[in-house]
Amino acid sequence: MPNSNQYVNPIALKHIGWKYYIVYDVWIVIELIVVYFFYIETRYTPLEEIAKHFDGEVSRVQKPQMFCTTLTFYRMLSLEATPLPRSPRSLPPRLVALTLLILARSARTLRPRSTRCYQYLSGLRPSETSSKSNGRMVAYKHLVITCNSKHWISITFVHRSTNLVIFLYVS
């Protein structure tokens, strides 16, 4: 702790003696009330997820971290290489299923509601990535699907509860 003094204490102690302690008695009662109502439990919560105690499941994204290297995904996905259509709106179901499978395996906390994620991954353009779907929060946000050539497509999004940026490259 910084090397400093408290200037009120000695004066009060000198002049009103033990009666000054009553100030602290009252103050600690206030402390107890604040602690009781505001201090939340964070035990058993991974650091990345503590935000949900404060902000709910809509927790704001922290500075994104890369979730996995591109090349890992590249290698995994190119095994199932499928020629892709230009539009990301019509991703082949097989590809989506595969993507979901890899997502589910990669993220420890990821529990995709399969139908909704499917819809999300295959149907939406970036501008449509609203945070609610049928009134319930979806697992991902800020989804960006980019179709750069006929050979490959990239999918970038933020996983909601872990706030990780996940980048997928599909060949």
Next chain:
Amino acid sequence: MSFVWFVPESPRFLIAHGKVEKAHDVLAKVHANGDRDSEVVMLELQEIKDTIKLEQEFESNGWMELFKTKGNRHRLVILLSLGLFSQWSGNGLVSYYLHQIFDSIGITDSNTQLVINGCLQILNIIVATTQCFFVDKVGRRPLFLVATSGMLTTFVVWTICSARYTLNGDKGAGNAVVAMIFLYYVFYNMAWSGLLVGYSAEILPYSIRAKGMTLMFLMVDIALFL
């Protein structure tokens, strides 16, 4: 130093400043012998672009960020109170003005005062160190609650005993104050010394962690100055 000029600019920097074409050149040069159409280069470029775009969306964090959302205001209450309570709960009395307390309960011998203070500091180390091992077992909230309740109880007894000594000259009450100081510190160290920084840091998300910690320490210093 003079060779720094030969190092190509970081493509991440270039993209962050809107020079996508230049970044493309750099990546092509470094990773594909200048082939701008190489798949690897295209892929890297896209990856960097997407990540930076996402990052920039989330990095709108001024100081007002701390007040904007309900969650952050909740954090703020915790941080400010942590800073204040950790210094301003009566422990400052003992830390800086112990001799005045001893004088007021009839322990005027400076040697005795020194020995008691020494024992108190040793107890502090032991309790604060032991407490570390219980943070994950017991949880933060119970530690804070038990510590603060204990502090309240001991401080009330401390007040009563001190009053008895002053009013009636009761020597036993004076000694009881010393015992209460020790007990008070056991409770204080159960939470308020060890969890101060740990709890503050963990409740703050990365984007506002530095700012939040600054405010907490500001509160500590204000409390110490008063």
